[in-house]
Amino acid sequence: MSTSLTDHDRALLAGEHGEASRMAMSILTRMAEVQGAEALLDITQAHIDSALYMGDATLEYAERLAGLGAQVVVPTTLNVAGVDPHGWERWAVPPEWAAKARRQMEAYQGMGCTPSWTCAPYQTEARPEFGQQIAWGESSAIVFANSVLGARTERYPDLLDICAAITGRVPAVGLHLDENRRGGVLFRLGDIPSAVQRDDALYPVLGHWIGSVAGHRVPVLDGFEAVPTEDQLKAMGAAMASSGAVALFHAVGVTPEAPTLDAAFHGGRPSEVIAVTMDALRSARADLHTAEGDALDMVVLGSPHFSLEEFRTLAPLLEGAERHPDVRFLVTCGRAVKLIAEKAGLLGPLERFGGEVTVDTCILTTPMLPAETRVLMTNSAKYAYYTPGLLGRAMAFGSTVDCVRSAIEGRVTRDESAWT
């Protein structure tokens, strides 16, 4: 089959709008053929993960496009970068890496992208509307945009997201289309006791497990005792998009496309109904926890990037306390949220606690951790999922309160009462 193109698409492909647009449209149309798209459609916003420096190839790609004069044609935000230009020198980042990561950042800024440098662009003014067709990279942002905001994006991989931003066009496939947003598998939470439902660790743990069993089906969750907060949904979605390929979930009575169970399934029936059990959650929680013993070198929060609300929740937990001298305490967030948190007086408690903030990047995307930092602890399933493979380090997993307590005591400690 062949994708039908408009006159404008063909003009781009013929190089009539410059070589950069030709290259972007060539990649897009080849992808449209691979995906069996009947046509392309317009997008009105993009979020770019390609600016993350991974090595010479991603830098050459960025500089090729920039050198050809590429400019984005829709409002476009940038995901995390390969370096925190405000403070990489305080960490173990090699200068050569920092220089190349900076070049890649500059290439994308030169294409007209907004220097948001966050994996949570929905925490800024670039928050898409319900039903808006967008092209987003970054798996955790994709699942948030689709599920929590009801915007429409496919899972745009690095390299392709910028092609969409340069042309304003994407293959009309997947989650851009109504029929693919229908719920697939139903997860019932009725057997999960209140003590666990009140623990903020439920959301990353549940997401980690659902991601591993949902496959390509859209998960629908029913039975939350309380309406989850935006940050809890953020944590859950990021977990699903790490252990699985989930790009959209519905939570009945919570997310905008699922006011009712019936609406979540578009009037149809689930392909499968699964009761979430404590056994499944316990085993998912254990899977996230790859640390042995109670040794601890660093606590890290903020994957996806910490929100203003999370800073607000964290501040009173830190007030009057101090981290153990042998345990660093790091929060990763976007530069805009850091600025707002500072103005709101929320960074004071963190500084007095002995904590630090890194912006624009995170521990997974820049080689910042010193060799002596061997065991980390987090409340994030995404950090917990990727740290062993990407960083070769063990990660303890616990709730936010567990993380703060462990930083104070200087050893990994978790409140097990709800989970045993």
Added chain:
Amino acid sequence: MDVTAATAFVLEGHALVAGEAAGELLVAHEPLSFWGGYDADTGEIIDRRHALSGLNASGRILAIPSTRGSSTTSAVLLEAIRAGKAPAAILTSEVDAFLALASIVADEMYRTPLPVVALGLDDFARLRSGVRATVERSGRVRIGVGR
């Protein structure tokens, strides 16, 4: 060669990105995220939860049902292609856009596309690690033959 003609067979796949390759099969029946799962400098599978953890896919024909997780998978595969540490070809059970994209961009940038062939679930289930295979431009995959 220890594979007899009797065990050799032919699969007709769908070439997402066409190309020729020959090598030893490395097969997993669970998806893989290349980001956090594939070392682009060495070709080692580094996802410590994955069945292929610790094995090296460079120069082999890697068979995975699909990718999962991070949208950085395409960038990692592009880095591996540039570094000469990518698999010789990738076979999947379904159309995987992330893998196809890395190969298409490698073609645009370096004129070195990586063959990517989707086989379908039943054919994919017949693949075994350690067996030789050749991939043809048409998407045909010959199992149990090759150098």
